[in-house]
Amino acid sequence: MSAPRFSVVIPTYNRLAYLREALDSVAQQSVAPWDVIVVDDGSDEDIAAGVADHTTKPQVIRQTPQGPAAARNTGVAQATGEWIAFLDSDDLWLPHKLAAYTDCINADDGINILYGPMLPVDANGKPVPGRTKPCHDGDITNALFHSSFVHVPTVVMRRDLFESAGGFHPDLPVCEDYDLWLRLSLTQRFALIEEPLALRRLHGNRLSKQQMSRNLRVKADVLQRFFELPAARETLDQTRARDRLARVLFVAARECAHAGEFDDAQRLLRASRTYGGSWLRSIALTLSTSIRKRFSAKGDAASTAPSTA
Numbered sequence: 001m002s003a004p005r006f007s008v009v010i011p012t013y014n015r016l017a018y019l020r021e022a023l024d025s026v027a028q029q030s031v032a033p034w035d036v037i038v039v040d041d042g043s044d045e046d047i048a049a050g051v052a053d054h055t056t057k058p059q060v061i062r063q064t065p066q067g068p069a070a071a072r073n074t075g076v077a078q079a080t081g082e083w084i085a086f087l088d089s090d091d092l093w094l095p096h097k098l099a100a101y102t103d104c105i106n107a108d109d110g111i112n113i114l115y116g117p118m119l120p121v122d123a124n125g126k127p128v129p130g131r132t133k134p135c136h137d138g139d140i141t142n143a144l145f146h147s148s149f150v151h152v153p154t155v156v157m158r159r160d161l162f163e164s165a166g167g168f169h170p171d172l173p174v175c176e177d178y179d180l181w182l183r184l185s186l187t188q189r190f191a192l193i194e195e196p197l198a199l200r201r202l203h204g205n206r207l208s209k210q211q212m213s214r215n216l217r218v219k220a221d222v223l224q225r226f227f228e229l230p231a232a233r234e235t236l237d238q239t240r241a242r243d244r245l246a247r248v249l250f251v252a253a254r255e256c257a258h259a260g261e262f263d264d265a266q267r268l269l270r271a272s273r274t275y276g277g278s279w280l281r282s283i284a285l286t287l288s289t290s291i292r293k294r295f296s297a298k299g300d301a302a303s304t305a306p307s308t309a
Contacts, residue, residue, distance in 0.1 A: 004105050005034035006098055006156065007079030010058075011071030012089035013041045016050040018201070019089040026087065027055045031098040034081035038089075039063065039071040069168035069176035072152075076162055084159050090201050091118075091153040092125075097197040101156045104191055113157040113184060115150050116193035118200040128202055137192035141185040141235045145223065146244050150181040150190070153198040161188070172222070174215045179222045186231045213259035216252035220268060223248055227275075246277035 008026055012019045019038065026036060036058040040047040042065030051058055063074055076084055083105070087093060101114055117135050120128040133149040144150065155177075165184055168176040181190075223245055226232050253268035269277075 003031070004083045004102055005081035006031075006083045006085045006101075007076075007081035007159070008033045008036045008056075008085045008087055009039070009072055009075035009079060010037070010087050010089050011039045011041055011068050011075065012043065012047060013065070013071075014043045014045050015089045016043075016045045016047060019047070020051060020054065022087055022089050022092060023051060023054050023056050023058060025092040025094075028095045029093065029098045030096050031102050033085065033098065035059065035079065037061065037075040037078050039075045041065050041067070041071040066170060067173055067176075069172055070170040072176075073167040073170060076159060076167060079159055082159055083156055084162055085156045086152045087198075088153050090203065092199040092201070093153070094197045094199070098156075100193055100195065100197060104193060105156075108191070111189075111191045112161045113155065113188050114191040114193060115154045115156070116198070117149075117196045118151045118154055118198045119196040120200045120202055123201060123203045125199070125201075132196075135192055135194075136190075138189045139185070140190050141182070141232070142237055142240075144182055144185050145226070145232075145236055145241055148175075148178045148219075150177070151198070151200065152177045153200070154193075155181075157184075172218060174211075175219050175222045178219070179226070182222070182226045182232075186229075186235060213252075213255040213261055213264075216248075216255045217261075217264055217268065220245075220249045220252040220271075224271060242275045246272045246275040249275065250277050 010019070010022060023036070023038075026033060033056075036056045038047065038051060038058045038060045040060055040062040042063065048060040048062065051060065059078065061074055061078060063071065072086065085098065085101075104114055105111055115135070117132055120132065122128055133147055135149050136143040140150075161184070165180065168180050170176075172179060184190075227236065227241060227245055249268045249272035253265045253272060256262075256268060257265040
C-alpha cells in the first residue's frame with residue numbers, strides 16, 4: 001500500500017517566532033509530509049522572509065486579513081496531497097504524529113477523517129494538568145454536540161472530503177472548526193488516535209477575554225444552526241440536545257448583556273426559551289437587560305445633546 005501524502009496547512013497572523021517552532025515540529029516528523037503550506041493572514045511581520053530558510057521549505061501564501069477559516073480554506077486550495085493535516089502556528093506536533101496516522105490510515109481504507117487528544121502546555125512547553133476533554137471514536141455527533149473535543153491541530157482528513165463539505169465557513173470568526181466537525185459527523189465516522197500527539201500552547205494571545213461575548217454568541221449560533229438541520233434532528237437525542245442548546249444560549253445571552261450587547265442578549269434569551277430554557281432565569285435577565293438598555297440609550301442621548309450654555 002502506498003504511503004499517504006500529507007499536505008500540512010498552517011494559518012498564521014503575527015506569530016513568526018511560534019510559527020518557526022511549529023515548522024520545526026513538522027521537520028522532525030518521522031514520516032515527512034508531501035508539502036507544507038503557510039497562509040499569512042495579513043500579518044504585520046514579514047512571514048515569508050522569516051521562514052524562507054526553514055528546512056520544510058514551506059509555500060507561503062499572503063492574503064488580506066480574513067480570519068482563520070478563510071486562511072485554512074486558502075491553504076487547502078493550494079494543497080497537492082490527498083490528505084490534509086492541520087496545524088496552528090502556535091501549536092506543535094510530536095515527532096511520530098504523522099507516522100501514527102499513517103498506520104491508522106493503512107489499517108482501514110474506509111477512514112476519511114482522523115483526530116486525537118491534545119496535550120495542553122504553557123508557553124514554555126510545560127504540561128498543564130486538568131485541561132483535556134474525553135475524546136470519542138466512530139459516530140460522534142451526540143457527544144460532539146455536548147462538548148467541543150475535536151481540536152484542529154490533531155485533525156487529518158481527505159482533501160476531497162474537505163472540499164465536498166464546503167470547507168470552513170469563512171463568515172465565522174471563531175468556532176469555524178466546531179461547525180465543520182459537527183457537519184462532517186453526520187456522514188463520517190471519526191477515527192480516534194488515542195495517544196496525544198499534538199501540543200496546545202496556552203498563552204495570553206489565544207482568545208481575548210474582551211471578545212468572550214462574541215465567542216459565546218457565535219458558539220450558540222453554530223449549535224442552533226446545526227440543531228435545525230433535518231439530518232441533525234434525526235441523529236441527536238432531542239431531549240438532551242435541547243437542554244444543551246438552551247443552556248448555551250442563556251450563557252451567551254448573559255455574557256452579551258454584561259458586555260452591553262443588548263439586542264444580541266435579548267435575541268439569545270428568546271431562543272433559549274424556545275428550546276426549553278428556564279423562564280424565571282430568562283425573565284430576570286430580560287428585565288435587567290431591558291433596564292440597562294434603556295439607561296444606556298438615555299446616557300448616549302444625553303452625551304450627544306447640544307449644549308445650551
